[in-house]
Amino acid sequence: MYDNLTINEKTAVLEKTNITIESFAKLSVDERATALGRSTPEGRAQLLDRAPAQEKVAIFERATPAAERLQMFDRALVERMNIANEKSTPAMEKASATN
Amino acid sequence: MSRKSTTLLITTSVVIIAAVAFFTSNRNNPTNDEVAGAIGTVDKYRSEQITPGDVTIPGQTPAGDDVFATWLNDTATLEELAGFMGRLSPQERLAFFDRATPEMAAMIVERATVTEKASLFNRSTPEERATMISRLTPSERAEFLGKANVTDVAAFEKMSVTERAAALDRLIPSEKASIFERAIPTEKAAALGRCGVSERATILDRATVAERAQVLGRATVGERASLYERCTPAEKAAVAERMSIEGKAALLDRAAVAEKSAIFDRAGEGHDV
Numbered sequence: 001m002y003d004n005l006t007i008n009e010k011t012a013v014l015e016k017t018n019i020t021i022e023s024f025a026k027l028s029v030d031e032r033a034t035a036l037g038r039s040t041p042e043g044r045a046q047l048l049d050r051a052p053a054q055e056k057v058a059i060f061e062r063a064t065p066a067a068e069r070l071q072m073f074d075r076a077l078v079e080r081m082n083i084a085n086e087k088s089t090p091a092m093e094k095a096s097a098t099n
Numbered sequence: 100m101s102r103k104s105t106t107l108l109i110t111t112s113v114v115i116i117a118a119v120a121f122f123t124s125n126r127n128n129p130t131n132d133e134v135a136g137a138i139g140t141v142d143k144y145r146s147e148q149i150t151p152g153d154v155t156i157p158g159q160t161p162a163g164d165d166v167f168a169t170w171l172n173d174t175a176t177l178e179e180l181a182g183f184m185g186r187l188s189p190q191e192r193l194a195f196f197d198r199a200t201p202e203m204a205a206m207i208v209e210r211a212t213v214t215e216k217a218s219l220f221n222r223s224t225p226e227e228r229a230t231m232i233s234r235l236t237p238s239e240r241a242e243f244l245g246k247a248n249v250t251d252v253a254a255f256e257k258m259s260v261t262e263r264a265a266a267l268d269r270l271i272p273s274e275k276a277s278i279f280e281r282a283i284p285t286e287k288a289a290a291l292g293r294c295g296v297s298e299r300a301t302i303l304d305r306a307t308v309a310e311r312a313q314v315l316g317r318a319t320v321g322e323r324a325s326l327y328e329r330c331t332p333a334e335k336a337a338v339a340e341r342m343s344i345e346g347k348a349a350l351l352d353r354a355a356v357a358e359k360s361a362i363f364d365r366a367g368e369g370h371d372v
Contacts (some may be wrong), residue, residue: 008185036363037364040343041356041357041359042356042360044359044360044363044364045360045363046354047363048351048359048360048362048363049352049359051164053344053347054344055350056348056351057344057347057351059349059362059363059366060347060348060350060351060362061347062366063362063363063365063366064362064365066336069339070332070336070339071352072334072350072353072358073335073339073342073353074335074339074361076328076350076353077324077327077339078328079325079339091179
């Protein structure tokens, strides 16, 4: 994920970790993870944002309980459906109104 | 130029223009092969498809919403949601079925029982009944009219539409059902539309999952949302599981910064950095 960032983004992500880009490059995988864990929430979120879709979803499914994933999915989908719903005149609503 | 030459020139020009017009118009006519197979095709899941524009929030990039639009138009998702239609009230189910084309409705009506078909026949207008009997072969017509105690077929043909329809009332349900099977889709759909809520719901509930999905494919985004909202968490999870990798990734993209950083932290072990 880190490797997908630009130089400026790497600098921003490492800002709070007191590690330079050069030093970071020499760290082991575990040390890198520990260092990135000290980054700001925005920095960590950005790391996730820049991951390829496949990797992103793998992390998402591994690190998020199914119920929470579903909640996020539900929230996003219903939000969008409701917006679209406002644009249309659904027959369902008419039927419910006559019930 | 002599008068004879002028006449010859005009005549030649008219002949050339007529020839060009004839060949041009003929070239546009499709051959039998080109038009074969066009009759009876079904616009499966094509009407009222959700477009990215329907699910875009102002200020957000539409790219992510393409994923939702694709997912909402996915055949498997529609079929899965269609399987849950049974838990709606009859009125709500009928609201979905109101979107069916006459061809779709006719397809479902074919599965009706003899009694239901006879009832639908009774709900047809006198004109429709007279038209249905006229679609029978002469021998079939004579047979059915005989059962309705009409011995003089020629006299029957001279009766008014209302009299002919009244004569057919004497037929028993199975005979009426047989005649109703000759109705065209618009007649079948019209007869179905004249039924009461419970009778219509009973007939339409015989629709297969694929047929329900076809009807659902014509529903609005709001109607699909209404159905999705009635799913249990487990069913929603099953429906959500169908989403593509890009769709799931787009979902994560929408999460708040705090949620993303928490997910990053939980991923742990550094194997993904």
